Amino acid sequence: MFIKNNYFINRDFMFMVGQYDRNAKLCTLVKEQNRTFIVDRSPLEILNESIRCIGFNLKGAMETSKLLLGDKHMCPIMVNPIHNICVFPNKSSKHADTMWFNPDHIYRTNTLNGKARLEFTNGLIMTVPSKLYTFNHKLQTAEQFKKMVDGNGYDPLSSKKDPRKGA
Template sequence: MFIQKKYIINPHFMYMAGQFDRNAKLCTIVTELNRTFIVDKSPLEILNDSIRCIGFDLRGAMETAKFLLGNKYMCPIMVNPIHKICVFPDKSSIHNDVKWFNPVHIARTFSSNQQAMIEFTNGLIITVPMKLYSFNHKLQTADQFRKMMLSIEQDPFSFEKDPRKGA
């Protein structure tokens, strides 16, 4: 499999997952619409590099998501508002094998053997070891967050924080 030294998330990005190489270094398997390859960086390094390309950082993106969505666990992250790329994790980002998904390329989800099956727009189907309901909830939150960020971009003064949430 082809190994890249660096990678910036682009509109073809479908999902990525951490995986250790033979030297026990955390790398990332990235799947785009028409190719899969390994990047010699961790998923969080790829996220940070991708967000830095537009002048922000991963920590700020995570804080913005928590501010807008409430103090939710495992918030989605806006990677690139210019290309409308938002990603969400299937589990906490502290896990090395976390998968990060781009909701734009998820065509449908269904259940098989008590696990979530994800079908992408290019026909690829993968299994995620979690309940379908949990995965769909994360997917819906990410999609709502993406739409929220895009509406704030269109008219930043139209956004008001809910006073019941304490801000």
């Protein structure tokens, strides 16, 4: 497995998780559709740098997520609204081993021994230490958030729908 100095989240991104190297430095294991590698940055650094390359930052992305979804914990984050790339964590981002998932690559979820079993679009199967209901709720919230950001007639500044749009 090779080590990259930098990484920007793209459409092939499936998930990432923090992992300490032999010098106790927090790095990140990244899984894309057709490759797996280590990045010499923490998951939060990768998120921030990926968001910064389109002119925003991680703090602003987190604030926007809370604005649109309400004051929820562990909100999904829009990494790139141009390509509609959103990620969500399986637990608080304060933990080094938090996994960040791209909902676009999760094909199916079910349960195995009380944990969430994920099947990805490329056929990869993995188990996540989370209850299926909890994981599916986060996945659904991320998909809802993507639709909100994608336009679909949602105006966060207006509490009323436009009757001319049939909603």
